[in-house]
Amino acid sequence: MSKRLVEFTDIGIEFDGRILLNKINMTISEGEIVTLIGPNGSGKSTLIRTLLGLQSATSGRVLRHEGLRIGYMPQKLHVDPTLPLTVKHFLALVRGVDKKAIEPTLDKLGIAHLLNSQVHVLSGGETQRVLLARALLNKPNLLVLDEPVQGVDVNGQVELYNLIESIRDELGCGVLMVSHDLHLVMAKTDTVVCINQHVCCSGTPQHVTGHPAYQALFGVPGADESIAIYAHQHDHVHDDHGGILSDQDAHAHCHH
Ligand SMILES: Nc1ncnc2c1ncn2[C@@H]1O[C@H](COP(=O)(O)OP(=O)(O)OP(=O)(O)O)[C@@H](O)[C@H]1O
DSSP: OOOEEEEEEEEEEEETTEEEEEEEEEEEETTOEEEEEOOTTSSHHHHHHHHHTSSOOSEEEEEEOTTOOEEEEOSOOOOOTTSOOBHHHHHHTSTTOOGGGHHHHHHHTTOGGGTTSBGGGOOHHHHHHHHHHHHHTTOOSEEEEESTTTTOOHHHHHHHHHHHHHHHHHHOOEEEEEOSOSSGGGGGOSEEEEEESEEEEEESHHHHHTSHHHHHHHOOTTSSTTTOSOOOOOOSOBOTTSOBOOHHHHHHHHHO
16 A cells, blocks of 8 residues: 555634634545545645644644655745746755756746746746746655646646646655546546535545535535536445445435
8 A cells, every 4th residue: 555645633623613624524545636626715735734734723633654755836826026036046946956956847837938038027937837847856655735737728727637647657756636527537536535524425436526525615526517518427325445335325325
C-alpha cells in the first residue's frame, strides 16, 4: 500500500456559531490524485488552508506524516502590475530554491521560453504553469492545487490535467486539487471527495458521479448532453471497497 501523506480526522471548523466544516475525514497517499469538489462556499478552500496550517481546526486533527513537503499552487497570482518582475526573478524568490532547477522546471512544463517574460503579461494558462513551476521548485511529495485550471480554455485544461498526471507519474507525489470542473478532471482523478460542509460522498469518479448525494448537488451525469462530457451510466452503488451493494444496503449506505 502507498505511504499515507496526510490524514484528516473528524475536522470541524466553526466561526461565530456557524459550522464551516463538520467531521471531515480524508486521506491522501503518495501517488494518489485526490480531487475536492463541492458547491461555492462548501468549505474547499477552508480545508486546504487547514492542511497548509493557515487555519486551525475547532475540532479533530490533521496528521502530516514525517517528511511531508507541500508544493502549493494558489488560485491566483497577486503581483503589482507596476512592479517589473520576470518569471525567472519571481521563481528565484522561492525560499531555499535551487536556482539551477528553474530552467529545467520551466522546460518540463513547456514554458522555457517565458523565462525572461514579465509575470503580469502572461496569459491565464501561462500563469497557471508558472505557479505550478513554483510549487514544483519546492521539491514536494504532495502538490496542493487550488483550482489549477481556472482561467484556462478547454484544450488548455486537458493539457494541464495531463501535465499534472505526468508529474504525479514521474515524481510519485500525491496531489490534492480543488476543482469546479466536474467532467474533464474526473478522468485524471483516483479519488473524488465531494464536500458541502461535511463529506457528502467520496471514492472513485464512477462511484461519486453515481451517488445520490452528488446527483442532488450537481445533477445526473449525461442528463444534459449539451454540457455533459462525462456520461458514465451508474445504476448501482458500491461499498467502500468497490463491491456492489444490494438495493437495501445501498439505501442504508447513501444515508450513511
Ligand atoms: N476566516 C473566516 N471567517 C468566517 N467565515 C469564513 C472564513 N473563511 C471562510 N469563511 C466562510 O466559509 C465558507 C466556506 O468558504 P470556502 O472559501 O472554504 O468555500 P469554497 O468551497 O472554497 O468556495 P468557492 O467554491 O466559492 O471557492 C464561506 O461561506 C466563507 O464565507
